[in-house]
Amino acid sequence: MAEPILKLESITRTFSDGRFVQRVLRDVNLAFFTGELTIIAGPSGSGKTTLLSIMGLILQPTEGRVSLRGRDVTDVAEEEAATLRLHNFGFVFQTPTEIPALPVIENVLVAHGVQGAKIPAALRARAGELLEQFGLADYAHSLPRALSTGQKQRLAIVRALLNDPGLLLCDEPTSALDAENSEVVLETLRSLAHEESRGVVLVTHDPRVMPYGDRVVELEHGTVTADSREGKPS
Amino acid sequence: MRSVIAYRMLWYDRVATAGSILGVVAILFLVGQQLSTMFGLFTFMSVLVDHSGADMWVVSKETKNANAVGPLPERYVDRLIGLAEVEWAEPIIMTAGQTRRPDGKYEGVMIVGLPAPRLQGGPWAFTQGSLADLLDYEGVTVDSGDLDLFGNPQVGDILEINRMRVRVAGITHKAQGFGGTLVFTNRTRARDIADLPADTCSYILVKLRPGADPRAALARMREVVPRADVIPTGRLSATTRAFYIINTGIGGSFGTTTLISSLVGIVIVMLTMYTSVLSREKDFAVLRALGGRKRDLFVIVLYQGLMIAAAGIFVGFFLFALFLYGTRDTALPTYVPPWFPFVHAAFTLVLCLAGSFVAIRRATRVEPATAFR
Incomplete structure (x- = not known):
């Protein structure tokens, strides 16, 4: 079996307000592979977004280990976690998260330049190609307010792909879209997994999304209750 | 790219940016106007000494x-x-x-x-x-x-x-x-x-x-x-000015006005920049989630502070120059020593950056996880 791009072992996450401790994730064991679209499904409050945040090195687990391409990254410092995010993950958020002040092309390039790196001409060309591929080339120099919600979500996907990440982490990317746009986005994510051999993880509570997944993980009360993948690690 | 992000955000929030620039202009113009008038009065205080052409003054004890x-x-x-x-x-x-x-x-x-x-x-x-x-x-x-x-x-x-x-x-x-x-x-x-x-x-x-x-x-x-005092011209000039500054309350008056002008300016810069960052918190969270480090957000808001300072200093000096031109032949004494514009610009820059500190602090504390909400 191929080595997982990301591996979660015995992940537990608690939040505390000083008086009460809430256990959001309990003993989660999952591995994610390239070429596969994984859907993490569960009702609201089941811990899906927290799990996605831990996968994306945005949150640290209270207990357990996170391995990225075989390297233990559980306790990396905040600064290093940011750099690992930049080079390994692409994020598509629940609601469009374009930066309204930046033109569409710069909203894409920001994924590379946020740490101050210069934008090479080749990367600028790649951003242009991706915008072309996703039907946004005409808007490259417009502000995002010119885009529809569906176009903004496609812009988010373009931005997520700019650095050629191994793993795309998507938090309910279709929740703000109509059925037609949802289908476009989901087909796109599936083709990214299959044709470009990326790992795609999609968190949702929408049952209409399930058919697009190669694998469905069900999360309830912070615990994995089902994993359609053979040899599930939990 | 960080400077581009900083500039684009400022341009997008033009009203807030104009408010911040206004704060810098207030510092530069009001402090400049006060101090140039004070320097003008200084020249009056020691005018006989400064134009005497002598090396030493012999005066009563x-x-x-x-x-x-x-x-x-x-x-x-x-x-x-x-x-x-x-x-x-x-x-x-x-x-x-x-x-x-x-x-x-x-x-x-x-x-x-x-x-x-x-x-x-x-x-x-x-x-x-x-x-x-x-x-x-x-x-x-x-x-x-x-x-x-x-x-x-x-x-x-x-x-x-x-x-x-x-x-x-x-x-x-x-x-x-x-x-x-x-x-x-x-x-x-x-x-x-x-x-x-x-x-x-x-x-x-x-x-x-x-x-x-x-x-x-x-x-x-x-x-x-x-039975007389022999005083070098430069020292007598300084002593004379100090005498008036201390004994007439001019120093306290101009000092207080300068301080208040600086405080008003810095508060304007602080509030407008802070409000601007508050309204852009989601953007900063997204930048953090995409891979931006705290120091990247620090640099972005710092650039914004510098850009606001530069624009404010430019506009402020333009208005200050108009003020000096308008008062050149009036009873209002104004004088600008050659070193003053540089020191004043540096002083204003420091105040502006101090004003942006609260905004920087807020921006760097944004949690990347909030991008998911």
């Missing part, structure tokens, strides 16, 4: 203010001239007087009597006439800024000072005093107007020979006139 000196024996001049280090020594008379205006009202003046033929320590810029015109026994100068006090006389007109006749021999430019309206004349006429004894003067100007050691000369002069 315990003199703290060049405009308020006690009488000196004029024989000190002979003792000073006898020193090898001294090129010349000139006794000057300075005395208060009153001029009667054409409307019958009286106006206080400060009469400065200059010894012929050198007329050293006299007015330095004329709009009409020249220094040599003061060799005329009745000749006096009045300043172009004080003409209305004398009923707007022309050269050749007769005035009355201390009930004695004088004739306007020249009109000076920017030869105005802080303590009173300056009227220059020759020493003989000044002595007659003030009815002073022939063997006294107010202060003695001393010029050292080229190459003379100022320290040694100072020590030798103090030996020959032990």
Whole structure:
């Protein structure tokens, strides 16, 4: 079996307000592979977004280990976690998260330049190609307010792909879209997994999304209750 | 790219950015206006000292203010001239007087009597006439800024000072005093107007020979006139200004206004930048989630602070220059030392960056996880 791009072992996450401790994730064991679209499904409050945040090195687990391409990254410092995010993950958020002040092309390039790196001409060309591929080339120099919600979500996907990440982490990317746009986005994510051999993880509570997944993980009360993948690690 | 992000965000939030720039303009213009006026008054305070052309001043003991000196024996001049280090020594008379205006009202003046033929320590810029015109026994100068006090006389007109006749021999430019309206004349006429004894003067100007050691000369002069103070010109200028700043409340007044102007500006910058960051919190969270480090957000907001400072300093200096131009020939004294624009720009920049600190703090505390909400 191929080595997982990301591996979660015995992940537990608690939040505390000083008086009460809430256990959001309990003993989660999952591995994610390239070429596969994984859907993490569960009702609201089941811990899906927290799990996605831990996968994306945005949150640290209270207990357990996170391995990225075989390297233990559980306790990396905040600064290093940011750099690992930049080079390994692409994020598509629940609601469009374009930066309204930046033109569409710069909203894409920001994924590379946020740490101050210069934008090479080749990367600028790649951003242009991706915008072309996703039907946004005409808007490259417009502000995002010119885009529809569906176009903004496609812009988010373009931005997520700019650095050629191994793993795309998507938090309910279709929740703000109509059925037609949802289908476009989901087909796109599936083709990214299959044709470009990326790992795609999609968190949702929408049952209409399930058919697009190669694998469905069900999360309830912070615990994995089902994993359609053979040899599930939990 | 971070500078581009910073600029785009500022441009997008133009109203907030304009508010921040306004804060910087307020600092630069108000502080500049206050300090240039204070510097203008400084030049008035020590105007006689600064334009005396002397290296040393011999004044009565315990003199703290060049405009308020006690009488000196004029024989000190002979003792000073006898020193090898001294090129010349000139006794000057300075005395208060009153001029009667054409409307019958009286106006206080400060009469400065200059010894012929050198007329050293006299007015330095004329709009009409020249220094040599003061060799005329009745000749006096009045300043172009004080003409209305004398009923707007022309050269050749007769005035009355201390009930004695004088004739306007020249009109000076920017030869105005802080303590009173300056009227220059020759020493003989000044002595007659003030009815002073022939063997006294107010202060003695001393010029050292080229190459003379100022320290040694100072020590030798103090030996020959032990009952007087010998003070280098630069030090007397500073002492005179300090006297007015401390004893008249000018320093406290201008200092308070400058402080308040700075505080108002910094608070405007602080609030507008902070509000702007608050409204962009989601954007900063997204930047963090995409891979931006805290220091990247620090740099972005810092760039914004610098850009706001640059724009504010530019606009502020433009308005300040207009103010200086508009007041150049008015009674409002303004003076900008050559070093002031640089120091003022640096001061404003520091205040602006201090004002952006709260916004920086807020931006760097944004949690990337909030991008998921």
